Amino acid sequence: MIALSDVSKSFVLHNQGGARIPVMAGAELAVGAGECVALTGASGAGKSTLMRMIYGNYLAATGRIMVAGVDVAKAEPREILTLRRQTLGYVSQFLRVVPRVPTREVVAEPLLMTGHARDEAMARAESLLSRLNIPEALWDLSPTTFSGGEQQRVNIARGFAYTYPAMLLDEPTASLDAQNRDTVLTLIEEAKARGAAILGIFHDVEARERVCDREVDVSVFTPAAA
Numbered sequence: 476m477i478a479l480s481d482v483s484k485s486f487v488l489h490n491q492g493g494a495r496i497p498v499m500a501g502a503e504l505a506v507g508a509g510e511c512v513a514l515t516g517a518s519g520a521g522k523s524t525l526m527r528m529i530y531g532n533y534l535a536a537t538g539r540i541m542v543a544g545v546d547v548a549k550a551e552p553r554e555i556l557t558l559r560r561q562t563l564g565y566v567s568q569f570l571r572v573v574p575r576v577p578t579r580e581v582v583a584e585p586l587l588m589t590g591h592a593r594d595e596a597m598a599r600a601e602s603l604l605s606r607l608n609i610p611e612a613l614w615d616l617s618p619t620t621f622s623g624g625e626q627q628r629v630n631i632a633r634g635f636a637y638t639y640p641a642m643l644l645d646e647p648t649a650s651l652d653a654q655n656r657d658t659v660l661t662l663i664e665e666a667k668a669r670g671a672a673i674l675g676i677f678h679d680v681e682a683r684e685r686v687c688d689r690e691v692d693v694s695v696f697t698p699a700a701a
């Protein structure tokens with residue numbers, strides 16, 4: 476589902492005389508359906524950079540980044556947007572809040588955008604919001620004013636609303652209490668059970684051990700000169 480071969484990346488610092496910093500070379504990685512793979516490696520090793528290249532936020536210098544048959548390294552922006560809507564989910568700790576959109580709609584949106592019936596989308600949104608302990612009194616309000624933890628849980632509900640075949644998770648359990656953390660890990664297990672290919676960054680070792688099948692240490696892809 477997700478397969479990388481010979482991926483490399485350098486950053487060019489235009490405000491520092493065009494200095495070129497190689498951060499990754501020869502990255503290889505494969506994540507199959509129903510599998511969860513953790514990216515590991517010290518801070519600065521390139522975990523986030525790799526995830527951003529797979530999501531199409533950063534352009535790879537070389538190599539192939541195949542996600543469900545699409546090479547993200549070469550795809551047109553429109554193809555990447557379609558891939559993000561239908562195939563590749565991304566869940567970070569942070570919600571990008573759109574003012575005035577009620578929480579229930581924020582969570583249901585990925586389902587509505589993929590043609591699901593409104594009743595079905597709302598029912599799924601409500602089920603996720605209650606599993607993640609967002610009080611019902613908040614469902615019709617915009618999450619703009621919610622606490623950091625509430626926004627994080629709304630974002631997770633949104634990320635798991637649609638059944639993406641592939642998912643990128645960036646520290647999905649960071650700063651959650653034990654009960655909500657357990658719910659998120661259960662959501663990951665459910666996604667694996669329905670065949671999702673999942674790649675994630677988990678600093679939480681216990682979480683990683685519970686849901687991940689394998690680890691890939693990205694520091695082996697750090698160029699010697701970097």
Ligand SMILES: Nc1ncnc2c1ncn2[C@@H]1O[C@H](COP(=O)(O)OP(=O)(O)OP(=O)(O)O)[C@@H](O)[C@H]1O
Nearest residue numbers: 486487496498516517518519520521522523524525
């Ligand atoms: N936009 C950017 N411009 C320049 N350098 C960058 C940029 N993004 C990342 N880097 C550099 O690339 C390297 C890898 O960073 P990255 O954020 O991918 O590491 P990480 O493994 O995710 O670290 P952490 O665990 O601390 O989040 C670092 O040396 C970082 O300084």
